[in-house]
Amino acid sequence: MNDELDGFAVLLVDDHPLFRDGLATALRHQVPTLQVHAVATLDQALEVLCSDGEAFDLVLLDYRLPGEDGLRGAERLRARCPSVGIGLMSGVDDPTLPRRAYDAGLMAYLPKALELPALLSCLRRLANGETVFDDELLAPAISVAAVAGPRGLTGRQVDVLRHLATGASNKKIARALGISPATVKKHIEDIFDKMGASNRLQAVMMARDTLEQHDA
Template sequence: MATEQSTTTGQAARIVVIDDHRTFAELLAAALNREGDLDCVGMAHGVQAGVELCFELSPDLVILDYRLPDGDGLQAAEQILARAPDTRIVMLTGDPNVHAIQRAASVGICGFLPKDGALDILLDVVRGVRTGEFVVAPALLSRLDLLGRKTVGPGPSLTGRELEVLRLMAAGQDVSTNARALGISTHTCRGYVKSILAKLDAHTQLEAVVAATKLGLLGSP
């Protein structure tokens, strides 16, 4: 069953929380509503209920658990993004694995975090992905790296500058921040990102980071 929360006025991001742990969902909703720029407008506890609630409320952002009683969160994400592709989705998991992160990248999820992470980090990520950033927790990237190196041979050839941009992408920074860090224009940085995506046969920056990690291009965790 889904329950709708009261909304606030202004430009606060409208957020739906989908998690089968009701206490966790309620605590997270309360934490979001304490922030002036964030507003939890509804909660659901399964794939079907969550998708229906998102179709009803059209939230700006969804915080979604990976494991749900009637399926996994990626199934919900696929349905939500098929109908509302501009929706930002941050996925939480208590049991990270390489396959889930790979699927998340291909689906178009823009944040993937451990469920037991700090609330402050989650709030920062939620604000970041609103502006187009993507984030994968470093601990999850490290796990990807350790698993990926065992199975993948030599990858595509990236220039030194492309590798620098790729590492900054993996840190979860946006293009403007990366451009300033490298002392180049935003336009030039976007060009490097486009080249990286083409070489790694990726459609999104998150998908590129996943592919690069599997190929061992990001070095040691």
């Protein structure tokens, strides 16, 4: 049975070696096809991403990094690598962090206290293009995206579909939505399946018709 995390690539950025290496090992053990690369600093992360940024679907940043917090670090990452998805992890008891991460355009806020099965569930949601935040805090924002779209498409798939209808490339769609090209590709494959499209041109034509009916 295929797992949403098969081939999904995560760059973990955390300066605490026990947590960083332990988490990376645990994730690889639970899902051997999940690709996890771990580094200690933001500069190391930038070096890896600048070398091959498209190799990663998600960067998970610790909130407390040496010399700067993860939110400022996320701004630096997005400035250099705008197409990569970014999530924030933290062990800090600060109820404002999920909202601040959401407002900063990040894809997720994940408490370090999460049990491994819950973390894997969150990663699967991220692999499917969803955002992951505290549901109660962000209910108004998340509920809109969660509404089923035409042909059973998710809210994020509808977003991709709108860009697809303009003829935008995967890279352009990724940049506009703040997700990785690999995640866009997976969404498009799922859209093809749900719409019964056999190629991109057919999907673009069907997208335009579907969106016109949906927005009417």
